[in-house]
Amino acid sequence: MCQLLGMNCATPTDITFSFRGFSQRAGVTSDHCDGFGIAFFEDKACRLFVDNQSAVESPIAELVRNYPIKSRNVIAHIRKATQGKINLENSHPFSRELWGRQWIFAHNGDLHDFNPQLAGRFTPVGNTDSELAFCFILEQLVKRFGYVEPNLNQIFDLLLEISPSIAEHGTFNFCLSNGQALFSYAITKLNWLVREYPFKPAQLIDLDVEVDFSELTTPDDRVAVITTEPLTQNEVWTAFRPGEMILFQHGQNIRAEMTHVARLERERLDPSLKRVTKADQY
Numbered sequence: 001m002c003q004l005l006g007m008n009c010a011t012p013t014d015i016t017f018s019f020r021g022f023s024q025r026a027g028v029t030s031d032h033c034d035g036f037g038i039a040f041f042e043d044k045a046c047r048l049f050v051d052n053q054s055a056v057e058s059p060i061a062e063l064v065r066n067y068p069i070k071s072r073n074v075i076a077h078i079r080k081a082t083q084g085k086i087n088l089e090n091s092h093p094f095s096r097e098l099w100g101r102q103w104i105f106a107h108n109g110d111l112h113d114f115n116p117q118l119a120g121r122f123t124p125v126g127n128t129d130s131e132l133a134f135c136f137i138l139e140q141l142v143k144r145f146g147y148v149e150p151n152l153n154q155i156f157d158l159l160l161e162i163s164p165s166i167a168e169h170g171t172f173n174f175c176l177s178n179g180q181a182l183f184s185y186a187i188t189k190l191n192w193l194v195r196e197y198p199f200k201p202a203q204l205i206d207l208d209v210e211v212d213f214s215e216l217t218t219p220d221d222r223v224a225v226i227t228t229e230p231l232t233q234n235e236v237w238t239a240f241r242p243g244e245m246i247l248f249q250h251g252q253n254i255r256a257e258m259t260h261v262a263r264l265e266r267e268r269l270d271p272s273l274k275r276v277t278k279a280d281q282y
Helices: 016-023 059-066 129-145 152-167 260-269
Strands: 003-013 036-042 045-051 071-078 094-098 101-108 173-177 182-186 191-196 201-203 210-212 222-227 244-249 252-258
Touching: 003 016, 003 101, 003 173, 003 182, 003 244, 016 059, 016 071, 016 222, 036 101, 045 059, 045 101, 071 101, 071 173, 094 129, 101 129, 129 152, 129 173, 152 182, 152 244, 152 252, 182 222, 191 252, 222 244, 222 252
Parallel strands: none
Antiparallel strands: 003 071, 003 222, 036 045, 036 071, 094 101, 101 173, 173 182, 182 244, 191 222, 201 210, 244 252
């Protein structure tokens, strides 16, 4: 399956260090060779680069590795095709406009027998299960909120509600952003960390490269990095719990919750994890 990379920052930051290591997994340290893409938000709009060549061979990827585009929200993807041809229209991330903003989505996983009926406003260009899931999510947002743009917590609540129904069809890990924040959800595998003051050196796993971030940052900087597999070997990464949704804004984890289905399953396996409500106290 594919691999995801997301970045959410307090101040505009470039992703060249992380992307250098991440892109090695497109043919050097792993076999995710069926296309790549990366999106950099600039307020409501974004720069989107996609290619059906691997991130190792693509001249576009070489540009990204060497051109420090600064952004507060970035989503990247390297593809190992499970559904859909290896062509440009099937390369993640996918982009759509909603409420006057660009929305960017990338998926890691494989969905089977997922055939939602779409109303027509959001229609897949390619033939991947991933883009279909993206269109379905956007359609559910419009169905719930209409012409009034919801706040981040309202978006989070809806994603937390509908993601399990999509995940019933297979593996569903994703990164989603509208330029204001970054939403991430994992069923199987995602990891995250936050780099903040005082910054320390970081050593890539996939490439013999080390950067001392204390020499390149200020106390105002803070960066959250989300990825399928940890990118560095000398930093502490936190794994998503199965069924966990996390909202990242200003370079930090501002809200994390388990879906109702995932929480019930954890409590079934370990009753000590059961939440105590006010009703339980009487």
